Amino acid sequence: MDSLHQRYPYDDEVAAFYALSLLSSAGPAGEGHRANVKAGALARDITARNPRHPGAVHYTIHAFDDPVHAPLALPAAWVFADIAAAVSHARHMPTHIFIQHGMWQQVSDSNQSAYDAAVALWVPGDMAGDMTHALDWGQYGDLQLGDYDRAELWIERMEEIVRKNPGQKRIIEALPRVNARMILETQKWQMQPITDSSTDPELLATGISAVHLGDLDRARQVADKLAAKSAALGNNDQSYYAATGKPIAVMHRSVAGMTAIASGETEKGLAMLQEGVEIAESMRPPNGAPNPIKPVHELYGEALLSANMPAEAVAQFSASLARTPNRPLSLLGIARSYAALGDEDAARKAYQQLAEVWKGRDFPGIEEASAYLTAVDTD
Structure with missing residues (x-):
């Protein structure tokens, strides 16, 4: 495709298929980052000539579907649904970029x-x-x-x-x-039976629920189950392991870490959550709804804040928001952390952002934000 594109540099269909081939060659672990960027550059070059080329707009969104590059695809996200209005996927695709902007x-x-x-x-x-x-x-x-x-x-x-x-x-x-x-x-919080057919998300939700409900035996069972699933996958096929095995390894550290903390082994538990963060950061950048479904940076931040370590919690919530912008639970966590540190300006900004996301809700978190903003504004 590269040689064909060199022969016909202004043929939009050749360029579009070249971009698609590059996207198809990019692996799940992020090793195809350069290929993605090149595909995006090709697609944007097409849209400069033909702004409503459906393939080019589509591939632009896929190429820049990560927290750093997503702004480059926002113009494509705004127009794709109109270009192919009858197609469900065209209406869905802008979501990839909207999620990256929160x-x-x-x-x-x-x-x-x-x-x-x-x-x-x-x-x-x-x-x-x-x-x-x-x-x-x-x-x-x-x-x-x-x-x-x-x-x-x-x-x-x-x-x-x-x-x-x-x-x-x-x-x-x-x-x-x-x-x-x-x-x-x-x-x-809600626990499901632990069976051989339990899915990874079900295990994660049950494990974290068990910790919050005080059923540490159940939480340990979940951690053991996730550890066994992670070990069974191994890491021989790097691409498959990166896409499937690493998220399970993160889930294992998440449940095992929270269980250790709840058992009084705070240092051990925090170390396991740190391991989960490191594994997550070795995966491809986040795209779409988080996988695992509970972002480990956010979970680690919550654990650090509960351990009276607000400065360290700020670092994790900041990382969570860089990876998954505008997530309300991370906004709530970082607001609480800044408030604990006495940084009123930073806490106010985070609480204001949370109040905008949860406008009109009556959650304890929004009541907390309103109370804090009222208190600091009257000082």
Whole structure:
């Protein structure tokens, strides 16, 4: 494709297929970063000549789907749904960039639109992939907005699709993930039975719930289960391990670390969470809803703050927000950390940002933000 592009440098279709080939060659561990950037440059060159080229706009979004480069794809994100309005995936794709900016209302709206388009085109017997993708990512957006009723609605829609379309692997695998995400984002702790069929997200949600509910035996069982799954994968195939094994290794450190802290072994537990952070940072940059579904930097920050280490917590929450911008639980954590350090200006800024994300909600976190802002503004 490179030689063909050199022969026909202004052929948009040659350039588009060249960009696609580069994106396809990029591995999950981030070793294809240079290929992604080159693909994005090719795609942007096409859109400079033809702003509504659907392939170029699509590939621009994929190429720059990471926290650092996402601003380069924001113009593409704004137009893609209009270019191919009948296509569910085109309505969904802007979400990749909106998530990287923490634009939660746009994440919710884009995936609602994508879901509507998928439903309109679906006929019995079709795969439900486009609907599944929209339901999964739309739920994440509404959870960040604090709209838990709509987040539950996405789950109910998914359950209905499973009932009507038994045997579709993709949506069957997605359902445990959205249920587990609901538990961790709302912090309404709930434990599931630990079985051989327990999914990784279910184990993570059950393990962290067990810690908060004081069932440390259950938490240890989860940690052991995750450790065994991680060990079974090994790391012989680096690409597969990076995509699948490393997230499980992070989940193991997350549950084991929190369990150790709850057992009185704070130093050991924090060290395990630090290991989880290091593994996460060796993975490809975040794209889409977090994997694992509880970001380990955020979890580590919460643990550090609980251990009365607010300065160290600030560092972890800052890293979490750099990787997953505008996440409300990380905003709440960093606001509390700055407040504990007596840094009123930084705490005010974080609480104000949180208040904007959770506007109109009546959560304890938003009440805390309002009380702090009122107190510092009257001093």
